[in-house]
Amino acid sequence: MTHDATVELLSRYLDGDLNPTERQQVEDLMKSDAATAEIYEGLRQVRGSLGQLADSAPPAHLGVLVRRRVVLEAEESGLWQRVDARLRRFLVEPAMLPAFAVVLALAAMVYVLASGLDRFERAREPLILRPPPEAVRAPAPKEIGGRTFEFQGDRWIELGVDAELAASAPRVRVRWQESAEWQLAHPDLPGVADLGAVVLDLGGEVVELVFEKEPE
Amino acid sequence: MAAIAATPTIQSDRDLVTRHQYGDPEAFDEVYERFGGQVFQIARRMSGDAALAEDLSQEIFLRIYKYLDRFKGKSSLKTWVYTVSINCCRSRLGRRARRGKSFVEVEEERFDQMPSPTEGTEARVVRREAHETLARALARLPRKFREAVVLRDIGDLSYEEISGVLGVRIGTVRSRIARGRDRLRGLFHSGGAP
Numbered sequence: 001m002t003h004d005a006t007v008e009l010l011s012r013y014l015d016g017d018l019n020p021t022e023r024q025q026v027e028d029l030m031k032s033d034a035a036t037a038e039i040y041e042g043l044r045q046v047r048g049s050l051g052q053l054a055d056s057a058p059p060a061h062l063g064v065l066v067r068r069r070v071v072l073e074a075e076e077s078g079l080w081q082r083v084d085a086r087l088r089r090f091l092v093e094p095a096m097l098p099a100f101a102v103v104l105a106l107a108a109m110v111y112v113l114a115s116g117l118d119r120f121e122r123a124r125e126p127l128i129l130r131p132p133p134e135a136v137r138a139p140a141p142k143e144i145g146g147r148t149f150e151f152q153g154d155r156w157i158e159l160g161v162d163a164e165l166a167a168s169a170p171r172v173r174v175r176w177q178e179s180a181e182w183q184l185a186h187p188d189l190p191g192v193a194d195l196g197a198v199v200l201d202l203g204g205e206v207v208e209l210v211f212e213k214e215p216e
Numbered sequence: 217m218a219a220i221a222a223t224p225t226i227q228s229d230r231d232l233v234t235r236h237q238y239g240d241p242e243a244f245d246e247v248y249e250r251f252g253g254q255v256f257q258i259a260r261r262m263s264g265d266a267a268l269a270e271d272l273s274q275e276i277f278l279r280i281y282k283y284l285d286r287f288k289g290k291s292s293l294k295t296w297v298y299t300v301s302i303n304c305c306r307s308r309l310g311r312r313a314r315r316g317k318s319f320v321e322v323e324e325e326r327f328d329q330m331p332s333p334t335e336g337t338e339a340r341v342v343r344r345e346a347h348e349t350l351a352r353a354l355a356r357l358p359r360k361f362r363e364a365v366v367l368r369d370i371g372d373l374s375y376e377e378i379s380g381v382l383g384v385r386i387g388t389v390r391s392r393i394a395r396g397r398d399r400l401r402g403l404f405h406s407g408g409a410p
Contacts, residue, residue: 004395011394015368017375042401049350049404050369058256062270066248066277073278170274 010040014047061205065170072173145188147200155197155208165206166199172207176214229293237285244281251297252277254371258298261366262305264355276304291380298371298381302363309359346404353403361396368393 001009006029012018013026030037141150141159149156157166174182179193192198193211200207235243255276260269279300287296354362367378378389 004391004398007398008390008394011397012390015375015393017390039398039401042404043397046350046397046400046404047369049346050354050365050400052347053261053351053354054257054370054372058253058273059266059270062256062273063248063252065270066252066274067245069274069278070244070281073281168271170271 006036007039007043010036010043013040014043065172068172069170072171142195144192145190147189149195149198149200155199156195158198158200161199161201161206166208169199169206169208171210173210173212176212179211179214182209182211229287230289232293233284233287233289244284247280247284247293247297248277251294255297255301257370258301258366259305261351261354261370262302262362263309264351272305272308275308276301279304292377295373295377295380298367298373298377302367302381306359350400350404353400356403357396357399361392361399364389364392365396365400369397 009018009022009026009029013023018026030040139151141148142156143149148159150159151157174193183190183193186192189200192200192209195211196213197208197210200209232243232246236247252273256269256273259272259276260266263269263272280297283300287293291299354365357365363382364378367373367381368375373381375386375389375393378393379386382389384392
């Protein structure tokens with residue numbers, strides 16, 4: 001028997017995947033051949049240690065992050081998915097095709113009219129000159145609770161946070177109703193909620209917090 | 217007997233999916249409660265990196281959330297979740313490999329298992345080293361062997377379930393598990409060196 005065939009038999013023996021005849025054959029082989037018994041012992045150790053690797057628990061915050069990400073996803077795509085599903089149901093019904101054609105024609109008409117009006121409105125708007133992008137200065141760094149935050153792109157980033165960690169930091173949206181509560185829980189960071197989007201180190205974990213503004 | 221035993225699981229899988237389709241947020245919570253730990257372990261052992269495994273777990277559960285309503289019940293929910301996990305790991309780790317990052321950058325293992333009251337410090341250190349060596353050796357296995365071994369010994373899937381997840385015949389599963397374990401045996405005893 002080749003080495004691979006022996007190993008496969010031993011591995012299946014470990015998993016209880018052999019019939020009684022094959023099992024007996026393996027047990028006889030191990031009794032008569034010390035090398036086979038040694039391979040079996042090695043495989044048994046590997047399997048036992050792998051089982052121990054599986055015992056380490058996932059970090060406690062993972063469940064919170066997963067649920068938050070799912071909530072964000074649901075908020076972002078929920079409306080589109082509902083529209084998409086209804087449209088699909090509508091399109092697969094042949095009797096609905098004439099009705100669909102009428103709706104499409106109406107939609108096209110509304111679009112043409114609306115964009116025409118929009119063009120008219122835009123023509124009446126006074127010309128506004130804006131400074132070139134390089135002239136728009138980034139806000140000065142802010143000092144909060146002994147930490148310095150620098151504005152980069154569209155968010156504030158805590159100085160000293162690794163750039164790669166900042167780029168891949170999980171985004172957590174804090175709704176405006178929860179901002180005050182968050183601020184109360186973090187008295188060491190007064191006014192952070194006013195920054196909008198901010199990347200910072202929270203107890204060893206780099207996260208991007210996006211504080212929503214209160215609706216007017 | 218097997219069919220009778222499988223019926224309640226399949227039924228509860230379908231119930232869970234139906235509840236998700238009708239917008240019950242607790243249905244997804246239940247999916248996470250049932251599979252969160254195993255998905256994280258698969259991601260961790262496939263990537264060899266705890267931080268990357270957290271990202272991967274989030275991606276996997278996002279996919280599960282998005283596509284759970286397409287689950288038709290042809291396999292068990294467990295097999296479907298593991299298939300999503302393996303596909304997600306393949307795609308993310310494949311991109312990582314193309315960018316030149318190796319799979320074998322294994323971080324220090326967090327040794328957070330409760331020590332036995334009778335286990336001395338020295339024995340604990342030895343056990344910890346063995347633990348780390350095995351994790352490194354696992355990360356060095358070729359992907360097809362690693363997938364089979366992880367699904368069997370960490371995910372605790374049967375040969376048939378692994379065959380369904382990987383889309384290969386049972387004979388191939390048996391061979392990959394055996395060869396994977398045999399290579400681990402060799403790598404393990406040489407301290408994880410290739």
